[in-house]
Amino acid sequence: MGIIVQKYGGTSVGSIEKIKNAANRVVQAVENGNKVVVVVSAMGKSTDTLVNMANEISNKPAKRELDMLLTTGEQITISLLTMAIGELGVEAVSLTGWQAGIITEADHGNARIKDIQKEKIVTYLNEGKVVIVAGFQGITEMGEITTLGRGGSDTTAVALAAALSAKKCFIYTDVPGVFTTDPRYVNGARKLHSISYDEMLEMANLGAGVLHPRAVEFAKNYNVTLEVASSMTEETGTLIEEDVSMEQNLIVRGIAFENDVTKITVSQLPNQIGTLSGLFSLLSKNSINVDIIIQNETGSKTVDISFSTSRSSLEDALAVLKAHKETLGYEAIRHEGDLAKVSIIGSGMISNPGVAAKMFAILAENDVTIKMVSTSEIKVSALVDEENMVPAVEALHRAFQLDDEENE
């Protein structure tokens, strides 16, 4: 009898009805002969409600107290889900993060898991009980309650799966799996049967909200097999495991995209050691997230640096740069808004050097101008005008044959 971990996100436990539905799935898994550990998020928008209460009191509430506040959300869900499973005649027991032995660093609001003291969970599993664990939370060695930050419940689930050597970790959510691209925008978007950790990591980093990159990384490091599936259907979801694509034909497995991107160019900076690091340390210190970076020598003595950032960071970035004009020593700043980033992702491109060229050709054929480019081993991203975003994705989706079921 193997152990499986199931994780239900906020939308999957967003009402009493949905909690009962989740309880049914848990009982089903028990009846199929599994030992089951369940990780849950807070119900629906309840975390937002708590955050709003804190904001009514303080515009910068102490992080320790915010953790104290927010961890109540998951604690409510674990107790209700446990009751619902009990109603179905199956023994279950709820555990908060600290009761489940999830030990974290002391970084309130964004703590990393250090260790899982799994004895209590193992004892309950051996007693034949389903164990329901509060996601997103843990405890420091000093007994302080912490939260794991964004994607925290996914990370809890994967970490427990790793610690318990679970045979599989199911991530139940409101979509039926991982898609080749966002089905809300692209008609031909198709659910993938499987995807590798690295591909999923790129997809997740590029905004495919279905799974947090941190959890994917954890799964990759501990070789935990994930399945992302809908909590509302019986449909098989998408498997995330190692080396899926190697034996297969598909070079590009998915296309991610996001809008609200801005490009900033800082021109004629002094061409010397430390220019790049000086500029980006400054931005980082001011909490401005930078994505693509391009450096261009404009002469032997000067250099132009362009980078992309989100629209919401534009004002801050410009203000910081202007305030440090003297120190940085640049000549001028330009910026260009209303941009979007389109990325193709696939492990197959490692051994197919022409993929980036093919992407550029497809975009050119469709009259899409490329503003910036960034590549990794399994990804190519291009910045384009926002109005070209969806047409570009559709063209790429067709050209790389992602809408063709046969290809997977």
Add this chain to the structure above:
Amino acid sequence: MGIIVQKYGGTSVGSIEKIKNAANRVVQAVENGNKVVVVVSAMGKSTDTLVNMANEISNKPAKRELDMLLTTGEQITISLLTMAIGELGVEAVSLTGWQAGIITEADHGNARIKDIQKEKIVTYLNEGKVVIVAGFQGITEMGEITTLGRGGSDTTAVALAAALSAKKCFIYTDVPGVFTTDPRYVNGARKLHSISYDEMLEMANLGAGVLHPRAVEFAKNYNVTLEVASSMTEETGTLIEEDVSMEQNLIVRGIAFENDVTKITVSQLPNQIGTLSGLFSLLSKNSINVDIIIQNETGSKTVDISFSTSRSSLEDALAVLKAHKETLGYEAIRHEGDLAKVSIIGSGMISNPGVAAKMFAILAENDVTIKMVSTSEIKVSALVDEENMVPAVEALHRAFQLDDEENE
């Protein structure tokens, strides 16, 4: 610099505005040179909301899980209050029941405090911080979250005051103190300056909802001075401490009353050892609470037993008695509804044997028939017709001079 404990009930922290108000009071106490420990309840009706959610899932939710659920209510309040105090520039730290070292028995839903491991609180106090503790909750030695049952937050506050040798424990609520009788019914009702533990205990047991009898008992046992006061005014409340009345003139300190009382008479039971215990064990086993009991020999071989119970228990009590007619061996049952209990309370009556007689005389003068009587050292209770309840209380209030400020 002494320690004080302040307890804010649900209505006193029922909104963000009220939490800010409580924060102001806490800061005031700090500025007055106190080390302050604060105990809070869940916000307003939030516990009811949680209970309703549980009831939507199960009509008999597991008590362990109900404790898991309900303890989130106080955890929300402690974090918000701590943030609000922080906003006022005073350092504060929140602690759940388990973090505060409140060790309880394993009786979920109604756990008694076994021990308080106060080291963490003491450390924070010595660092100059205000400590905000979640009321109503604790932890077993096995790490299980428990709740203390009704009046739990009052008990937490008093227990902490005892463990920390606090100079005073303030119970802030939505009324300005303890009254001679219920001001909603009796015009002359007057707030008491002070009252003894035993008197308060009788008042609390007789339904004066301001303070739970369990907390009063705890305070008496550990000699903790209490002050019940309004959280919305600066007015001094009512002191509860030992031997208040001994040096004073007042024989009766308060009058309590409740309606919805029913009297049941079981007639011609066998007059033998075990009749009384047999009858009341049976009722107790069926969770029927009995208040006043009277036994009357009706002949050498038979006995009549009457007892009072709440109207809501009447049906159950009659059903249980009828089902056991054979075993109990009685002849008939009668019952009389629409009754009320009126009680006078005062430590002074120990040394004043005529107090009960005076009470009966006053009631007789006012044409109030007494149906049953029960006395303790500091209390006399009489069952009367419900319609006579308020007139009886008013007459007693006047006759024992409770409306006269001079008397205290």
